[in-house]
Amino acid sequence: MALDPGHPRRHWCAQRRIGLTGGIATGKSTVAAILSGSHGLPVLDADVYARQLLAPGTAASQAVLDRYGQQVQTPGDALDRRALGRIIFAHPTERRWLEALTHPLVKEAFTRDLVRHRQAATVVLVAPLLFEVGLEALCSEVWLVDLDEGSQLERLLARDRLSSHEARQRIQAQWPLERKRRLADVILKNHGDLVELAQQVGMALAGQAREA
Template identity: 40%
Template sequence: MKPWVLGLTGGIGSGKSAVVDAFGRLGVHWVDADHAARWVVEPGRPALGLIVDRFGEAVLASDGSLDRAALRERVFREPEQRKWLEQLLHPLIRQETAEHLARATSPYAIMVSPLLVESGQHHQVARVLVVDVPEALQLERAIRRDQSSEAQIRAILNAQASREERLRHADDVLVNERDRAWLESEVKRLHEFYLTLRGGQE
């Protein structure tokens, strides 16, 4: 039987990676759409050439790989460019992600995506788990982790779906504001519940 797919999402700094690592330790196969987003623009892949044709060599690092920060600088300022980039990359990321999920041998597999709701990827999954944290904690974690300014993090927060929007699509919510041990036990509880589901629904 093909594994059903759980979509895992949450805003920046919510702790998605800690959650998915815990699922991984329980033997659940997962793929991160953010990783797939890097794979599709690796040197030698067609998408990178198209990006350079449009934005010029300035978006390349000295080793010929994509300079993500330089590209982000350009597209954040111009909604038109961001739209073009998303139309190019989203289908490729979707395909890459699907290929990885197809290799899963666990009863269910997880697709991690910060933009699960915004990109419409939630239509591709059987169930949605939202990792949620209060915004103040989100900001504090993200600033600490990315060494970014509060303004930069707020810009990313504003580009992501609002908490309300994300929670509206959630089948399950994990509020990640306590310690790691508590998080592990919550993941285990969800995992045991997920193992009882057929096709991701009760």
């Protein structure tokens, strides 16, 4: 898909900012590793920020413990992330509460580290909820790691040892991939062939992305 310089939801500046997104278990981390390892690009990751924000002793972690108590607490006062996940994905109101707590802090972390990497020609911003939260406004282009829904469910079940019901809850908590495809500037098809995926990444970096 060709990039549109008049896109109202893109950040236009001298620095190339690639927003990397996709559904859960579609392969965002794999693409991020290619961009970082093979191409040497700085990668800023929303999931890493979220883990740091919810580390023991942080204000956000304490807010979660105050709300849910022992049901999400481990013996060392760390958060039981699996227990927290079961709560927030089963109850949309609780998920919205947690998002309201963490998303502004994650955006602050992106903004802070974009300043730190302001001399880099290209920076990658990885965010599963890039569109949902409006983080595409920080990016000059958005790449979607795409996968058919059946394979997405299969990979999620294998990766996170969830029940089918739990896995579907997590997938449904994000925008459908079909909706994200219409908004992405570049679509990377991830069918499990790492060599082919790396080739697609190289083509996208060179501005030779395939039509979506």
